[in-house]
Amino acid sequence: MSAGAGDETLAGFRASIDDIDASLVTLLGERFTITRQVGIHKARVGLPAADPEREAEQIVRLREVAASVGLDPSFSEKLLRLVFAEVRREHELARRDDATAADG
Amino acid sequence: MSAGAGDETLAGFRASIDDIDASLVTLLGERFTITRQVGIHKARVGLPAADPEREAEQIVRLREVAASVGLDPSFSEKLLRLVFAEVRREHELARRDDATAADG
Numbered sequence: 087m088s089a090g091a092g093d094e095t096l097a098g099f100r101a102s103i104d105d106i107d108a109s110l111v112t113l114l115g116e117r118f119t120i121t122r123q124v125g126i127h128k129a130r131v132g133l134p135a136a137d138p139e140r141e142a143e144q145i146v147r148l149r150e151v152a153a154s155v156g157l158d159p160s161f162s163e164k165l166l167r168l169v170f171a172e173v174r175r176e177h178e179l180a181r182r183d184d185a186t187a188a189d190g
Numbered sequence: 191m192s193a194g195a196g197d198e199t200l201a202g203f204r205a206s207i208d209d210i211d212a213s214l215v216t217l218l219g220e221r222f223t224i225t226r227q228v229g230i231h232k233a234r235v236g237l238p239a240a241d242p243e244r245e246a247e248q249i250v251r252l253r254e255v256a257a258s259v260g261l262d263p264s265f266s267e268k269l270l271r272l273v274f275a276e277v278r279r280e281h282e283l284a285r286r287d288d289a290t291a292a293d294g
Contacts, residue, residue: 088244090237099228100244106221107248108255110214111266115259117210124203133194140192140204144211151212155219161276162215165269172265 117169118176125177129184135177141170221273222280229281233288239281245274 090096128135145163152162194200232239249267256266 088247089241090232090244093235093237095231096228096237099224099231102224103221103228104248104251106217106224107252107270110217110221111252111255111261112259113210113214113217114266114269115256115261117207117214118261120203120206120210124200124207127199127203128194131197133197133200137193140194143192144208147208148211148215151215152219155216157215157219157222158276161272162218165218165272166211168265168269168272172262 114169118173121173122176122180125180129181135181136174218273222277225277226280226284229284233285239285240278 125135127133145166148162148166149159152159229239231237249270252266252270253263256263
């Protein structure tokens, strides 16, 4: 059994954290639905998949949002870089699937 | 200038991504407001700061949420572990500040 079982104050905090985490993951799901559309759009119009300048702007902006809500900006940057890496991984997978389909 | 400047479709996608990212960071700010209260509460009632069993449950649950919204569960686990590490870092900083205050 988890330490603190039976502690109602702790249970209340944990319920709120669980709600937030579910919202975070759901929002991330929406984010990736959009980045997949971006990947398709960029391939269609012939834009490069990666855009380092746009990524740099996003990092600066989110570091500011982080500071304004009491988060360590370096922490938000680390998270965002993990998200970027996952977007790139997905784009590469999608490209590989396209190439396989074209071969088939 | 960023690649794709002047592409209105891309601009629309990017505006949505920026909105989601701001919401993500704001939600994370709320999450850390709660974990700080958890830290204070645990210190007060004498519970250990870390709870590996609770963390394991959170990871399992969020992997399921991730899969249900089309995200790679390993990716959501990586993000959550980064959040846990930041919570621990904050708790350790808070404990050190308390110790310094008690010494002074």
